[in-house]
Amino acid sequence: MKHDRLEKRKSGSHALDIFRDDETWVYDSSIDHRGRVPRRASTGVWKASLFIITIEFSERLSWFGLSTNLISYLTGVLHQEIKTAAKTVNFWSGVTTLIPLIGGFLADAYTGRFGMVMVSSFIYLTGLSLLTMSQFVPSLKPCDTTPCRLPPRKLHEVVLFVALYCISLGTGGHKPCLQSFGADQFDDDHPVERIKKMSYFNWWNFATCCGLLLGVTAIVYVQDFLGWGVAVLGLTIFMAFTVVTFFMGKSCYRYRLPEGSPMIPLLQVFVAAIRKRKLAHPSNPALLFEVPKSQAHGRQLLHTNRLRFLDKAAIIEENESTSCLQQKHNPWRLTTLTRVEEVKLLFNMIPIWITSIPFGLCVAQAPTFFVKQAATMNLNITDNFKIPPAAINSLAAIAMLISVAVYDKVLVPVLRKINGNERGMTILQRIGVGMVFSTASMTAAALAETKRLGVHNPKSLSVLWLAPQYIILGFGDGFTLVGLQEYFYDEVPDNMRSIGIALYLSVIGTGSFISSFLIMAVDGITGKAGKSWFGKDLRSSRLDNFYWLLAAVNAVNFFAHVWVSIRYTYKNVERRRVVPDNVSECSSSDQLMP
Template sequence: MEQEMEKRKQASSTASSEANTIRDEDNWVHDSSVDHKGRVPLRASTGVWKASLFIITIEFSERLSYFGIATNLITYLTQLLHQDIKTAAKNVNFWAGVTTIMPLIGGFLADAYTGRFSMVLFSSLIYLMKLPDATVAVPLANDGLPCVLISSSSWCVGLSLLTMSQFIPSLKPCSTKTCQQPRKLHEVVLFIALYFISVGTGGHKPCLQSFGADQFDDDHTEERKKKMSYFNWWNFALCCGLFLGVTAIVYVQDYVSWGVADLVLTITMAFTIVTFYMGKAFYRYRIPEGSPLVPMLQVLVAAIRKRKLPNPSNPALLFEVPKSHKHSQGRLLLHTNRLRHATLATTSRTEARPEFISIKDVVNKVINIIGHIVGTSQIEVDLPSSLRFCKQISLVNMVQNKAAIIEENENTSWDQKHNPWRLTTLTRVEEVKLILNMIPIWLTSLTFGLCVAQASTFFVKQAATMDLHITDNFKIPPASIYSLGAIAMLISVTVYDKILVPILRKATGNERGINILTRIGIGMIFSVIAMSAAALVETKRLKADQPQSMSVFWLAPQYIILGFGDGFTLVGLQEYFYDQVPDSMRSLGIAFYLSVIAVGSFISSFLIIVVDHVTGKGGNSWFGKDLNSSRLDNFYWLLAAMNGLNLCVYGLLARGYTYKNVERRVVVADDTSLSNRIDQSMA
């Protein structure tokens, strides 16, 4: 009897201890984040929506500013600076490309050195101004966590410089309302201002979105579900800013003054920066862990050193962070057997040696497919036949766990220093695999970025040649037609989050409803349809006796369809690159997503040059002085074909993709399940 009572007491004590542990985990956030004073964050008073709303607010104003400038920039360049359509499109594409490639630098600096909060605050200030010959410290937290030091000798950048270029007489395009020959000084000041905005965006975009996602704990069931909605509502706010930017701001630019529009954007950005800073007590912060590239290099060096060692049959024999240090080392990754996308094709198990594909054959096939579409004869590119793609890349085989193999007499004590250039943890190895796995997905996303680039360039120029009247007495600016894409994206994001996801969760058992890559693929299908619709509309416009009498709302289908595609692919890419990168690289992850749009813009500029060169040989270039002498319909068909071919490749990659597999530290239970577990322990 006494023994039975003793067992009950022990069971009760164990259950009580377990309950206290679960409650403690539920009260505090143990995901390696800290609060604004450098302490473990209290779940009830930090993070989740109360923090992310401050962050979403500044994203709204940044997108308002960016799209208010970017969407109408081609109109400004062609009408005020008198650039031809080809030059203006290349300038806009190049600026958009630089703006969206800069986040790779900003994301790296934030992850490695400054922290996301500091980088967001600094880059937002760049939008407005730099202090003359001053050094300003922007603290991450009050207890001296890493901060960014801003030193500057110039005194105006970004929106402030744009605003001054419209108000200061000597900086204006010219002294008259209609410029016949714009001042060179204005042109220089304009592009300096634009590229300073690119620098500001470089720190703002990758850090702000990832900083917002950091406010949700992946190991907490409810917060994890809210985080899935966060990306949808982030893009909802983005689209609201976009919508106002391409309607209200563009209207002010075209019918009131460019200077007034720039002044409104400057004041709005200043107000939201103050709002963002006011929320600092509610944020959860990630402490920078140093360069994320160093651990990757350590894995590769260690793998090369141990390349001749056999892989152990049991992954438990590989080196990993001990249980006693898991909380201090962040989330751990579970072992995976192989890299699914590191090979160009799957080899059969019976193959004795890898097969090779000549780069010359691959390049010639791609060029001749494009040549066939544009109507040119076959082109032969002579490349050294020694250049070959191997279906089984030796680097991939080396990465397969070699760096985490424990040799005899090797120091494996976590408390004592071990050589990370010779022995790395299994988690570090898996992080390298994650990056290698993402490269093919990134590459096959570029054609979607190519389509996105058309919406702010050629689509807008199409609108400028059509009837812009909504009523007899009211007409819209050409760039405002871009708002249809924003409305479509708003609708698709809302319907997806509030209607489709709950239904799909029940049908598939997946927390997300459908997996991320499926969502991205659906958007890619929309891009093919959008480019086809654009080609058909442009064909009709060119055949019209009076193209200028054709309503601008003929462009609605291509904008709306592409907007639906954005709601699936762009939001999916944001979630994919944030979720699937190593935890220490999440700002860079968002930068990878932005680089899809950036490289898409660069490819668009390059493709225009190539197509213009190829089709111009016969005197019938697809890009003339204006749209009426161009053949944009053929260019759109080319884009549709490229996206269709790319979609097939993407589908094969997505089908066999292996997602990030994280070792969960704790499963947060509600009160009912907790009491049931206590009762079962005492039974």
């Protein structure tokens, strides 16, 4: 008995040492700027994330300041027709939100997130500098008079679009890496940091909305009343300042080393499963091959019952010794259970990605047709104060700011007490709520457009008639956009998190491309039927019918999302925890709280 108590005391003392060590150092495969294990007190968490959020604020300020009012520039300075300008903006937005797939892959495989952010910042600044030159250098200006009533110089158009697509390339490195790099500053296995990480995504979007709000108000106001040159020059200087600030915080960051192409291990799973297709599944999933935790690079995943054919890639054949396999094995013949589950994760995400695209369709309308609607209406808020058309987007930003703050500070604490979910509601439930708002937003837009078409002089109608569609869409963004960011960061394999954020962005990009295709398809079909829904201007168009079509698509898609969500299985991670209350080290094998 005395001997047992002594052994128990020694075991407790050892566990306490482990806990203290875990509180001092961060053992999540990250390193500090000198390549060592990071100290928990001096690296990561909010002290590091604030540097990262600062450069994101600057990038979003530039992006929304340019993209929101670009359609006005294309129609007013380059003299493009409204449907041509809308397709141009949609195509540019689509490219900008799909390039992150390449940037995310390169960051995860080769450069690391910090390196990719620095390279893309240089490219982004190059684009802003070219844009500034196109407004100040005489030979690059659209024309010699202001306002420009003549066809613009071809050289100006070339420089303009080169600048815009340089910004697209810069965004392609920023967007997948900045947000995931910020999330990397929180340790998933540390209970306090894990809770902070859940708030991180909300406050990241709060900062993004602040950039959006200033972009569609202050920057757009400067563009319309002081000139595009002044606005772009200011954006260039501010971006340069925040890039320097981001670099200065490098000693506070936790870094993840690139692990080579994440696609090769996934391909190995398919090859190994096909090779062993004739083998029977083991009676117990515990018989599937997995390396010991001491040899594992990163977190291990637990077995799930979906896509069981892929399990065959981890079956140990009769002539193979487990002890020998742990030392060396052919990954094209035998893969670990974790690798198999990572492939399952990617397949599991495809239906969610598809059902998210109609929301991207709705988002694509805000910087295009919504702005042109506003331009035809009375922009006077008071007798002495007139706003630029694109400034009405500020209502969406304010609504998103409110929804994110209320969700994080009010809804989540209440829902945690009700259902015990540390997120408040599951990620897919949050996305679904936003889809309801997007459907309501398109309905409000259709009703507002019907009202606008019904008056003889749209200038007699206040632009505030568009407020409901912007506000409702902003509330939807606070649920769906933030939810998609969390989902694609958390649910992808750990070594593909930059690609995960890029997948979220691809939803918006694909929505923009489909919006362009839909405009062309509807224009062709309705044109053959008699009168196209898209005329040379809004007076001769029927945007109300187009909005009703989008509302119907989103309503049907919502039920598809619910059906997919009910059948969804969340990422199942085996966590290592250190619990101070009973002073013991334990290994958790439960599913990540969705």
